Amino acid sequence: MTEKVIEKNKGLVKADFAFWVGLYMDKFYDGFEQKKIMANKCPECGSVFVPPRKICGKCRIKLPIDENWIELGDKGKLINFTRTAYKVSDRRARKSKSLKDYGMVQIEGSDTAIVYPLIDFEENDLKMGTEVKIQWKENPSGGPSDIEGFVKL
Amino acid sequence: MGRQVAITSAGFSEHASKRSDVSMPELVNEAIEDCLTKVPSVELDDIDAFVNGNMPAFEGSNLPELWMTDWMGARNKPLMRITTGGTTGGSVAIGGYYTVTAELPGIDTVLAVAFEQQSQGDTSVGLASVAYGEISILNSLGISYGQLNRLLSGGAAIGVAAYQATNYMSKSKITEEDLARVVVQNRRNAAKTWWAHLKMPDLTIEDVLDTPYIQYPLRYGMVCPASDGAVAMLFTTEEKAKDMCDIPVYVNGVASVANETAVLGYDGSGSAQVDPSAQIGAMKSAELAYSQAGISFPRKEIDYAEVYAPFPNQELMWDEKLGLFEETTAPEMYETGVTARDGELPVNCSGGVNSTNAIGASAMERPAVAALQIMGKASNQVPKTVHTSIGSGWGGSLNFITLMVMSDEPKRKWK
Amino acid sequence: MDKVGIVGYNQVKLYSDANYGRYEMIFEAVRGALDNAGLKKKDITTVISATNDYYDGRTISNCFTVEVGGGYLADESKVEMDGAHAMLYGLMRILSGNHKLAVVWGGSMPSCYPYHSARLYETDPTWERPNAYVNDVTASGFQMRAYMDKYDIGAEYIANIAVKNRKNAAKNPLALEEAQNSNITVDEVLNSDAYSDPVTELMVAQPCDGVAAVLLAPERQALKITDKPVWISGVGWNQDTYYIGERDLSTCTSMELAAKQAYDMANINDAKNDIDVAELHEAYAHEEMIFTECLGLAEKGEARKLNTSIGGDLPINPSGGAMGGKPPCATGLIRVIEAVKQIRGEAGDYQVDGVNRAVATGQIGMCAQNNIVWVLEGGGE
Ligand SMILES: [Zn+2]
Numbered sequence: 001m002t003e004k005v006i007e008k009n010k011g012l013v014k015a016d017f018a019f020w021v022g023l024y025m026d027k028f029y030d031g032f033e034q035k036k037i038m039a040n041k042c043p044e045c046g047s048v049f050v051p052p053r054k055i056c057g058k059c060r061i062k063l064p065i066d067e068n069w070i071e072l073g074d075k076g077k078l079i080n081f082t083r084t085a086y087k088v089s090d091r092r093a094r095k096s097k098s099l100k101d102y103g104m105v106q107i108e109g110s111d112t113a114i115v116y117p118l119i120d121f122e123e124n125d126l127k128m129g130t131e132v133k134i135q136w137k138e139n140p141s142g143g144p145s146d147i148e149g150f151v152k153l
Numbered sequence: 154m155g156r157q158v159a160i161t162s163a164g165f166s167e168h169a170s171k172r173s174d175v176s177m178p179e180l181v182n183e184a185i186e187d188c189l190t191k192v193p194s195v196e197l198d199d200i201d202a203f204v205n206g207n208m209p210a211f212e213g214s215n216l217p218e219l220w221m222t223d224w225m226g227a228r229n230k231p232l233m234r235i236t237t238g239g240t241t242g243g244s245v246a247i248g249g250y251y252t253v254t255a256e257l258p259g260i261d262t263v264l265a266v267a268f269e270q271q272s273q274g275d276t277s278v279g280l281a282s283v284a285y286g287e288i289s290i291l292n293s294l295g296i297s298y299g300q301l302n303r304l305l306s307g308g309a310a311i312g313v314a315a316y317q318a319t320n321y322m323s324k325s326k327i328t329e330e331d332l333a334r335v336v337v338q339n340r341r342n343a344a345k346t347w348w349a350h351l352k353m354p355d356l357t358i359e360d361v362l363d364t365p366y367i368q369y370p371l372r373y374g375m376v377c378p379a380s381d382g383a384v385a386m387l388f389t390t391e392e393k394a395k396d397m398c399d400i401p402v403y404v405n406g407v408a409s410v411a412n413e414t415a416v417l418g419y420d421g422s423g424s425a426q427v428d429p430s431a432q433i434g435a436m437k438s439a440e441l442a443y444s445q446a447g448i449s450f451p452r453k454e455i456d457y458a459e460v461y462a463p464f465p466n467q468e469l470m471w472d473e474k475l476g477l478f479e480e481t482t483a484p485e486m487y488e489t490g491v492t493a494r495d496g497e498l499p500v501n502c503s504g505g506v507n508s509t510n511a512i513g514a515s516a517m518e519r520p521a522v523a524a525l526q527i528m529g530k531a532s533n534q535v536p537k538t539v540h541t542s543i544g545s546g547w548g549g550s551l552n553f554i555t556l557m558v559m560s561d562e563p564k565r566k567w568k
Numbered sequence: 569m570d571k572v573g574i575v576g577y578n579q580v581k582l583y584s585d586a587n588y589g590r591y592e593m594i595f596e597a598v599r600g601a602l603d604n605a606g607l608k609k610k611d612i613t614t615v616i617s618a619t620n621d622y623y624d625g626r627t628i629s630n631c632f633t634v635e636v637g638g639g640y641l642a643d644e645s646k647v648e649m650d651g652a653h654a655m656l657y658g659l660m661r662i663l664s665g666n667h668k669l670a671v672v673w674g675g676s677m678p679s680c681y682p683y684h685s686a687r688l689y690e691t692d693p694t695w696e697r698p699n700a701y702v703n704d705v706t707a708s709g710f711q712m713r714a715y716m717d718k719y720d721i722g723a724e725y726i727a728n729i730a731v732k733n734r735k736n737a738a739k740n741p742l743a744l745e746e747a748q749n750s751n752i753t754v755d756e757v758l759n760s761d762a763y764s765d766p767v768t769e770l771m772v773a774q775p776c777d778g779v780a781a782v783l784l785a786p787e788r789q790a791l792k793i794t795d796k797p798v799w800i801s802g803v804g805w806n807q808d809t810y811y812i813g814e815r816d817l818s819t820c821t822s823m824e825l826a827a828k829q830a831y832d833m834a835n836i837n838d839a840k841n842d843i844d845v846a847e848l849h850e851a852y853a854h855e856e857m858i859f860t861e862c863l864g865l866a867e868k869g870e871a872r873k874l875n876t877s878i879g880g881d882l883p884i885n886p887s888g889g890a891m892g893g894k895p896p897c898a899t900g901l902i903r904v905i906e907a908v909k910q911i912r913g914e915a916g917d918y919q920v921d922g923v924n925r926a927v928a929t930g931q932i933g934m935c936a937q938n939n940i941v942w943v944l945e946g947g948g949e
Contacts, residue, residue: 017213019693032770057809060197061419079426082709083765089700093684102706114693115702154665215622215689219933220810232807238628244645255660413635488696549631
């Protein structure tokens, strides 16, 4: 049984929420602790999901918890990006003084993309298809913040 | 003008105070799996549309079905979200019925899903906002959440329910033993229901009366638990239902009526109602649903009832308001065994909300169990044959009642 | 499908900071719709509302609106989506034969809550929400870039939509004042502050305070209530996957599927010719182009070539669309109302000539995850 909890959750009302991550995300975050991306693959359509999930949305079949896991590397390519000053996790969603870049990156071997900050990107590096690599936190703790962002390869 | 609708299956997740072993989508998926397992000819892919809901403030997620889409099998399918607080489950079930009866092209089989994972959240925050109306106004007046929480110790659902209980007790002259007897019946029934939460096979009236008061007349041993759980129901057309299961359950009447008032709500919630046990909304719901189903003598025509009641006084009150028993006679029915599993009119053989309360799911678990009793597939199945059953839901602050009338025969007379 | 008519409507004036309470606003909208149809409160048999507990800052946000929304002792329920989705449930209730008059209302007051913060609660709390990198703001940037990149379209075409809608809004007395601008230029839009690049602030439909209501009735009753009923000839609704990293954001699959469902129902084979006007819930300017294509009103990547102004080939959002003010839970319902006005010839300064068939859409979720499409027709017989 897993009791991993995501606690940070500022917002409208100050209330304590603890979100149980469940069986699939637990396995995913266990991978993070070793700086690994654990994905699961649909045996029917072959889609590889990051993060993993119980049902393949396309085939509507169950992906059993003990099967179809694959380990992916930490390289990928930039498939979309944006730049914003909004801090939406802030209670008032204020704008910060500086703009921040976020990238949508498809990890090599997966059919999905994940979104994290782009670190040390120059204006002309912001191009579709740019090869990137995950920058892991020095001491990962098994949570979504273990990935600090993406750096250029 | 609307077509006949049938229920062909219902499924549950396991309920407990803390289902921390699963995430919310996994919990919901458990109920869907259990529901579809009972109808082998139906795959997730065969669902034409989804209706779902929960009570979102209780677990800190707005519109959780958005990120649960794939986990429910609803990707690129029609999906509608219905939420009405405590009655959410009942409202979602009724939404499932309307989605099928509307006869929109290509929409025949509908999966209705209701859920709550209360252990994730801070339920008192959710209830505070019902009991005290505008959170933002209170906050802007400088009342902190800490203070609100203390105010809540005598308020929220328990608070308003206690007023309701004393109102009802003064009219019906019931005793605390009568309340405890309802609890004993429920918790013992829960012990025989696989998915139920508070299972107490050996509970006695004395045990219940031995626990301290939370607020007179309600004792700790009498109130519902807070549960994590999910429920799913499958609605389809009369023709398709016959291929899916042996005994389709026909939905012959539905209603969801409130006599909630805005001004009172703004100032002090339903607790300021003159008599919260009057339940005009419940009686109107019953009148509407029974007339649709062609039921004139509910006491004679209904074989089984699942009545939404977190607190025992409410079960007695709604048994009467929904026309199952004459006013003030419900306690007697529990004493003489009429409402027992092998009685003449069994009530809440699942243990009811009093034993299991995953809020958003609870009001759907009532019609779900009532339907399974007709099919003969309920966990704590009654020995007699059930032809007609009802499942109710309670919500709003005190005065919103959903009701579904089900039968093994499509009796509805079309105009 | 049996004929169901829209027999009355009303929308309150949109404000960025309304000077009155939400209950008064709901009452004004619903009472106004009844007046519009010449009906009384006692005629209501069912009420469907659209509100959101997080937007309203309270659990059971419909709980205290029962009286003002006309729901006291009526059979009522709430759809926690766009108001256009609430109308779907209203339609189902009329089609069931159980009800003869449905009130559908929706609305919200974002002047009372931090809109983006509430939207953040819609993301997966076990994955994206703790860091908040994926949210309604960044998602809009990804969506616009995906569209521009796929068809090699410059931002000026998207700015052009914002210009058209803000100019149209200037002709709509109920639109948000801040959104009305009859002199706005493409450069102004392009040079406004970055929202989420390439989206700029003026390409965004601004959340504002507002409530809207419509009344639905079966054919027989509709013909007695009004001599100008607008008939519902098709509806489709659909939900896409949540993961924006898995969707092709240059299109909108849920909109395409919803449109197909609605068109099949309405027997529309050639949307471009069969539809006279469209009112779309575009949360951002680029969404109007994406939706235009998904609705079959233009080929993929060609929306920019369509003249969608009020006197154009196919007018889109003559009222100003969501760009003219986006009250959460009401915006889609307002699109329906605007389509009804066009069909009934009641759109005043932004009336399009010769409208008999219109589409209206509503949406919720990031990058329009769930869409609903309505096909409406005139011809009261
Ligand atoms: Zn697959």
